[in-house]
Amino acid sequence: MTARIGVVTFPGSLDDQDAARAIGLGGATPVALWHANADLYGVDAVILPGGFSYGDYLRCGAIARFSAVMESVAKAAGDGLPVLGICNGFQTLCEAHLLPGALTRNQNLHFRNRAQWLRVESTSTVWTSGLTQGQEILIPLKSGEGCYVADASTLDALEAEGRVVARYTRDNPNGSQRDIAAVRNEAGNVVGIMPHPEHAVEALTGPSTDGLGFFTSVVAHLGAVV
């Protein structure tokens, strides 16, 4: 039986269809989830996709955090459900306190839209277990509020515990502290990443197929568990 991975659609989500496609290419079955419906339909993992949920009003992800589906996602994440937040999904996970820190306006105020090099720092997550530590990957970045910030003690703890999952490399596009592009929770089942692995899964449309590893990683993990 193939794994079933949910993709939440919020009002203003943009990348839910791409995430669903990437899930399929990774070998799982995508399941559409709806922001106003708390039912997760028994999915084996959840992706919070990119976009501008609720118009990014107040702060990115601040309203989405209180949606019906997020209550279920937060509870399930605490019980070990794999959750990947991409871009706006990362912002939402931070707002929901499922990940530490916050994402703020890019240092230069520029909306960054380009293929971005990252260095994989942690493969101790269900979303990156199939990648290689130190591997450089090229995946699209498209965000105006991707500057990762946290207080120094939080950053030190993330480093010490190996919870920085990926860093920007070659250059830092948005001023993120310590070049952080992705982080994980303590258990490693919840990951937030600012660039978009789901946009780098096919040679025709992506700058690489480096993003596919995130989806095949979780599928391998779920296959081992189920």
Added chain:
Amino acid sequence: MARVVVDVMLKPEILDPQGQAVVNALPRLGVSNVRSVRIGKRIEIDFAGDADLDRAKDIANRLLANPVIEDFALRVEADTTDAAGDAGEDAR
């Protein structure tokens, strides 16, 4: 009016690129003696009954401000129904 005003500001240690952009624009206005500009949000909460400062504080804590990056201050605003009259001329 039962209004509580919440001012949300980025913490001092958090970079404010919007404020920086404003500072950088000021020389073009002929202004050279401004060292720093910080931009925040003013949020007006109108209660149906009496101003409920505790409830407003709860709203600010959980939704209006993100404690990781922002501080907030709140106050009950005195009746402002006749304050709008002169604002247009002052703005010039």
